[in-house]
Amino acid sequence: MKMKNTVKRRDFLQLISAASLLAATGSPLLSVASKRERVMTRNLSFLSKPYLQNPEPTAISVFWLTDQPCYSWIEVSALNEKPVKIHPVTRGLVEANNRIHKVRIKNLKPSTKYTYKVFSKEIVLYEPYKLIYGKTIESDSYEFTTMSAKADKVSLLILNDIHDHPESFPLLIKLNGDQPFDFVFLNGDMFDYQKDEDQLVEHLLDPCAEIFSTSKPFLFIRGNHETRGVFSRNLSDYFENINKGNYFSFTQGPVHFIALDSGEDKEDDNHEYSGLAEFDQYREEQAIWLESQLKSTAYKKAKFKVVFMHIPHYHSGEWHGTLHCRKLFGPLFNKYKIDLLISGHTHRYGVHEPQAGHNFPIIIGGGPNPSERTLMRLSADQKMMNIVMTRDTGEIVGSYSINKQGSGNLQ
Ligand SMILES: [Fe+2]
Structure with a gap:
């Protein structure tokens, strides 16, 4: 009698599990065999840490x-x-x-x-x-x-161009040692292209959770590589920036941050995109939004003004993405006097002091290969903003300090 009840219960569970699987997938084409297979191996588990x-x-x-x-x-x-x-x-x-x-x-x-x-x-x-x-x-x-509500100070870590090397996350974050930080900023090209959810979990969510993201938040803007691949349109389902934006701005402590999505690096009609790219229009939309942010009270009141953009509009060749960013965003950055642009993309780390074309420093992180990978740490208080770039060897390969009068100190 007991055995009979057990069998009945198992059959019942299989039946309801198959029914719920059909409801969940919404696919009447799923074969009965594959449904039963899923039912038999069904075992609820977390695919990621929080x-x-x-x-x-x-x-x-x-x-x-x-x-x-x-x-x-x-x-x-x-x-x-x-x-x-x-x-x-x-x-x-x-x-x-x-x-x-x-x-x-x-x-x-x-x-x-x-x-x-x-x-x-x-x-x-x-x-x-x-x-x-x-x-x-x-x-x-x-x-x-939780973040501070007072405009006293802020500190953050910045990574770029990891390119599907999950081992780089702990290696680079550990370069920070025990210094406090409020959040991590992922400045694009964490991947080569988007394949599936497993890639997101194994190459970003897992390594970040192991080292920081269960206790410190991260923000993430796309590089040109995140726009590629069959799963690229699903990417935004898994992340949430300030105001839920793909490009966004916010003030934290004495710094007003603006993050732009610089899109692809080649012309929209390049054969690689197969007619499915419209980044010119997207960047033009952002340029209008950018000027509204640069005119805002929050921007004007902030002690320091920092922009994140994966493709730097100078020092990254002459491809279309670079030139379009230069045309649209460059004059606005100069006119409204941003203090600093932080980028990646070139895989050649460097600190580019103010010069013809840009009246502010551009700091470009390296990556993804050993001895080219970098961690940046930005910290600011009411008097000073400092950014320090450290190579994966532990060597400091660039730094810049801006005091509250805005004069820079390149090292
Ligand atoms: Fe890139």
């Missing part, structure tokens, strides 16, 4: 991935306070039946340490009037500290 995105003084986003559709939530607590459960809600519906989980935690206190843990509960059947949950899994506990 990683922090979109930091603000009173809010932060936590992302994570699971291998099955779930209902997910987070529990967060400040020191000596009871945990609060948070799940995202969109137009009255609690987010569910998804694998990419994103929870925005709001109403936090600035400069405050919190602990958090994420949970995912499998949805094995999702019918209009009947939902069956399966297993629940939970992460370890992690901590983060």
